[in-house]
Amino acid sequence: MTCTFLGCDRPSVPGTARCVSHKNKIKCSIDGCMNQVYARYLCVRHGGKKQCQMLECDAAVTRGSFCVEHGGSAAKRYCIELGCDRQAHARFRCVRHGGGRHCKVDGCNLHARSSGACHRHMPPRSGSTKAKPPRRTRAAFCSTDHGLSYDDVSALPAWTTPLDGIDYSILNLLCDAPKLLAGRGSSPRTAHYESSYCRYSGED
Numbered sequence: 001m002t003c004t005f006l007g008c009d010r011p012s013v014p015g016t017a018r019c020v021s022h023k024n025k026i027k028c029s030i031d032g033c034m035n036q037v038y039a040r041y042l043c044v045r046h047g048g049k050k051q052c053q054m055l056e057c058d059a060a061v062t063r064g065s066f067c068v069e070h071g072g073s074a075a076k077r078y079c080i081e082l083g084c085d086r087q088a089h090a091r092f093r094c095v096r097h098g099g100g101r102h103c104k105v106d107g108c109n110l111h112a113r114s115s116g117a118c119h120r121h122m123p124p125r126s127g128s129t130k131a132k133p134p135r136r137t138r139a140a141f142c143s144t145d146h147g148l149s150y151d152d153v154s155a156l157p158a159w160t161t162p163l164d165g166i167d168y169s170i171l172n173l174l175c176d177a178p179k180l181l182a183g184r185g186s187s188p189r190t191a192h193y194e195s196s197y198c199r200y201s202g203e204d
Helices: 044-048 095-099 165-181
Strands: none
Touching: none
16 A cells, blocks of 8 residues: 555555655645645645735745745845945845955954854864974974084983984985985985984994
């Protein structure tokens, strides 16, 4: 047995005359009508939804008292600035001409994106409040301004000590790579470099 609603061919739930989708729906109160109720116990066809006020039109109302064909849809508003054909938002203007919302932070003229704030002043998302640790850059090791060598370990930051031979080799390769690319050497093993940070001169 199929559902008794008009146009529905789904199997009915055992013990009822309706399918799963329509088992809690009410039928139109007009005798013989199998349509679903829209309002006032009537379907759209029998007056559950207001009909267009235009003579000889039985279409349903969309906005006001008329259907879409007879002007029931709201006309799109356009920006009032001269020569602008963009859609208006607040204050009858488009976003470019001041129709959008501004950031809630005092002194900020950027447009609001979320929660009343611009992209600069948006509150951090949940789970992203943890501060990121500072990145370790090559400049901390490869600078020649301080004139330090690997022998002067006490002058290096605490997180850099102690370094074993493998760490020194990796560090040298990283620091020497830009100079190799610039054509100052043929390989990391044979090139000569001036940086006292990027050259391991210690002996085992």
